[in-house]
Amino acid sequence: MGSVSPYATSQGKRYRVRYRRPNGTQTDKRGFKTKRDAELFLSTVELSKAKGEYVDLSAADVPLGTAGARWVHAREQLLKPSTFHSLESSWRIHVEPKWGNRSLSKIRHSEVQDWVSEMARTQSATNVLRAHGILSGILDAAVKDRTLPSNAARDVALPRKGTKRKAYLTHRQVELLASTAREPDLVRFLAYTGVRWGEATGLRVRHLDLPRRRARVEENAVMVGTNVIIGTPKSHKHRSVPIPPFLLETLMLRARTRGRDDFAFGDGAHPLRxxxxxxxxxxxxxxxAQGMDPELPRVTPHDLRHTAASLAISAGANVKAVQRMLGHASAAVTLDIYSDLFDDDLDDVSDALDRxxxxxxxEDTSEDA
Structure with missing residues (x-):
């Protein structure tokens, strides 16, 4: 048990509470005006220790900048380089300048809400959500360490990401785009296999199993700042994707003229940026291509992945096959992302019910007769 003792101040008698933390170290809290208040605090501390709910408020006086730097550093080995780069940049640009000098215990919920609302006026929803996630993660760690009783960043109203309309190309538009591109084979490969840009540019000759018409997605080339980093695919899972026969001839030529460890696209020695x-x-x-076809939508390399899903579904591929091709965790994920491509299925259901x-x-009329 702890103890309560009086001491003299210029304002009169005050009381000090001495007690031990769960780890055995001794600490105290001063400034209680009455012995009753001091004893009540001590009882609360002892009860929280007994229930395993003790919170060491003195440890919450550490600046968020110190706790945050430790939190960010701990994630460097857990995240992919591109993901960590985005997280570290958000910490450095948005979180640390605002909260770095504040003690963990001094951060208030209303202040966090004001900060989020202010950021939302000038930043995208993605940037706001990432910055808030970092602050909330740091405070969550303090709660789990029993240095904060609660997370002031929880239950904050956050902006919602808008749903970006996907662009899909037709077979003819894919061919038109490829014919005007510096890397026509890559454009076709992206549009008919559904691999991500980094997965395609990280593809090596040894990953091509052309007799079986398969490409093994085992590496991913991503831009981190100004550098291209080779790592594992998203979610760290390898997969095999089908290669349409019309792509085989150009891929066979590349395989014959390059080494097994050379990249299949670009100059072979370096992944394309x-x-x-x-x-x-x-x-x-x-x-x-738009100059030749005004109806061709403005697309990015990632839109060719959406195009692959669209062309596969239009060709009659079932959702499970599309899921495996795209490397989604489940068919439910594929359906959520490409629900707009299955509108015709609803018409089929309606027609089937009508029939x-x-x-x-x-049949009922015939029986009655």
């Missing part, structure tokens, strides 16, 4: 620039070769190819009803009424 994502052409983000409006003046990059992909954007330029889209503009040229069934008509047939049933005819």
């Amino acid at each position: 994502l052409p983000n620039s409006k003046d990059g070769w992909f954007a330029s190819a889209v503009r040229r 069934a009803r008509t047939l049933s009424l005819i």
Whole structure:
């Protein structure tokens, strides 16, 4: 048990509570005006220790900048380089400047809400959600360490991500885009296999099993800052994707003229960089194709993944096959992302119900007769 003792101050008698933390170290809390208040606090501390709910408020005086730097660093080895780069940038640009000098215990829920609302005026929903997630994660860690009783960033009203309309190309539009592009084989490969940009540009000759018409997705090339980093695919899972026969000839030529460890696209020695620039070769190819077909939508390399899903579903592929091709965790994920592509299925259901009803009424009429 702890103890309560009086001491003199210029304002009069005050009481000090001495007690031990669960780890055995001793601490105290001063400033109680009455012995009753001090004893009540001590009872609360002892009860929380007995129930395993003790919170060491003195440890919450650490600046968030110190706790945050430790929290961010701990994730460097757990996240993919591209994901960690985004997280570290958000911490450095949005979170640390605002909260770095504040003690964990001094952060208030209303202040977090004001910060989120202010950011939402100038930042995208993605940036706001990422920054809030970092702050909330740091405070969550303090709650789990029993240095904070609650997370002030919880239950904050957050902006919602808008649903971006997907762009789908037809077979003819894919061919038109490929014919105007610097890397026509890559455009076709993206549009007919559904692999991500990084998965395609990280594809090596040894990953091509052309006799079986398969490509093994085992590596991913992503831009981290100005560098291209080779790592594992999203979710760290390998998969095999089908290659349409019309792509085999050009891929066989590449396989014959390159080493097993060379990249299948680009110059072979280096993975292609994502052409983000409006003046990059992909954007330029889209503009040229739009000049020949005004109905061709403005697309990004990732939209070719959506196109692959659209073309596969239009060709009659079932949702499970599309899920495996795209590498989604489940068919439910595929259905959620591409629910708009299954609108025709609803028409089929409606027509089937209509036929069934008509047939049933005819049969009932015949029986009555």
